[in-house]
Amino acid sequence: MPAVFDRHYVKRLDGPNVKKGKNKKDLADQVIADIRQFKNANNCDRMVVVWAGSTEIFTTEAPCHKSLAAFEKGLVDSDPAIASSMIYAYAAIRMGIPYANAAPNLSADVPALMELAAHTKSPMAGKDMKTGQTLIKTIIAPALAGLDAADQAGVYVEPSPLDPDGDSKQKRIYFESSLRIQPHGGETVREVKSINGACEILIDWPHGKRGPFYQSAREVVQAALEGKATPAQAREAFAALAAHAGILIGDSGS
Numbered sequence: 492m493p494a495v496f497d498r499h500y501v502k503r504l505d506g507p508n509v510k511k512g513k514n515k516k517d518l519a520d521q522v523i524a525d526i527r528q529f530k531n532a533n534n535c536d537r538m539v540v541v542w543a544g545s546t547e548i549f550t551t552e553a554p555c556h557k558s559l560a561a562f563e564k565g566l567v568d569s570d571p572a573i574a575s576s577m578i579y580a581y582a583a584i585r586m587g588i589p590y591a592n593a594a595p596n597l598s599a600d601v602p603a604l605m606e607l608a609a610h611t612k613s614p615m616a617g618k619d620m621k622t623g624q625t626l627i628k629t630i631i632a633p634a635l636a637g638l639d640a641a642d643q644a645g646v647y648v649e650p651s652p653l654d655p656d657g658d659s660k661q662k663r664i665y666f667e668s669s670l671r672i673q674p675h676g677g678e679t680v681r682e683v684k685s686i687n688g689a690c691e692i693l694i695d696w697p698h699g700k701r702g703p704f705y706q707s708a709r710e711v712v713q714a715a716l717e718g719k720a721t722p723a724q725a726r727e728a729f730a731a732l733a734a735h736a737g738i739l740i741g742d743s744g745s
């Protein structure tokens with residue numbers, strides 16, 4: 492059956508088998524009809540919905556996530572803060588069906604959908620599954636691939652104002668788009684624009700919080716500084732570490 496899908500939330504995928512509707516409320520109603528039809532056709536007594544779609548872009552709680560009324564208005568207005576996975580979550584929870592989120596994105600993890608779940612007595616679980624896949628896919632595999640990528644790195648090196656001829660080893664290697672982090676306990680938001688910037692933050696990373704995610708990110712960032720991994724791989728590894736640490740507040744390139 493056609494999916495609720497929008498490339499805005501998953502940039503690297505596309506496909507023709509998608510639902511059309513006048514707004515996101517219409518799409519949610521179509522998912523509700525699909526679930527009902529599946530239940531009847533398969534004579535199910537009970538159902539569980541598990542979101543296992545591709546990871547969506549990093550988002551944070553928006554005004555339309557704050558209450559059920561705001562969310563339902565957001566559906567009618569096709570609010571961009573309502574991602575595809577949230578439409579599936581809304582449909583399942585509206586029907587009182589248990590909903591589990593196997594992905595690391597926001598999905599049902601917002602007050603509006605928790606409020607709905609309390610009304611419909613729909614159990615909720617998630618997020619992400621702890622199989623180790625995320626660590627492999629976002630950090631270790633790119634690091635291994637990066638060892639072979641030096642010649643194809645496509646690195647954009649901007650001359651430093653201190654070194655206009657670009658001779659010194661202090662060249663900054665910029666990401667295609669920056670990341671924003673907000674370290675715990677601080678109000679300052681830092682914009683991480685380059686491999687060098689990420690490296691500086693990793694050097695300052697609190698020693699007590701340096702787990703396997705940190706070690707892997709540091710290796711990829713170091714490899715990128717040496718031209719053995721691409722800026723995109725360094726950016727992805729750093730973003731994964733920052734998201735894991737709960738300090739990533741903006742990823743303009745997802």
Ligand SMILES: NC(=O)c1ccc[n+]([C@@H]2O[C@H](COP(=O)([O-])OP(=O)(O)OC[C@H]3O[C@@H](n4cnc5c(N)ncnc54)[C@H](O)[C@@H]3O)[C@@H](O)[C@H]2O)c1
Nearest residue numbers: 494495496543544545546575593594595619620621622624
């Ligand atoms: N595989 C694991 O062990 C594991 C572990 C932890 C978390 N996860 C998370 O679970 C999710 C799925 O992982 P996977 O390994 O199965 O990925 P996958 O890429 O193999 O499968 C994702 C599928 O979702 C489909 N899809 C994307 N958007 C959709 C939409 N809006 N509606 C319907 N289908 C859609 C894609 O076409 C694809 O077939 C990811 O978010 C991943 O990070 C997986």
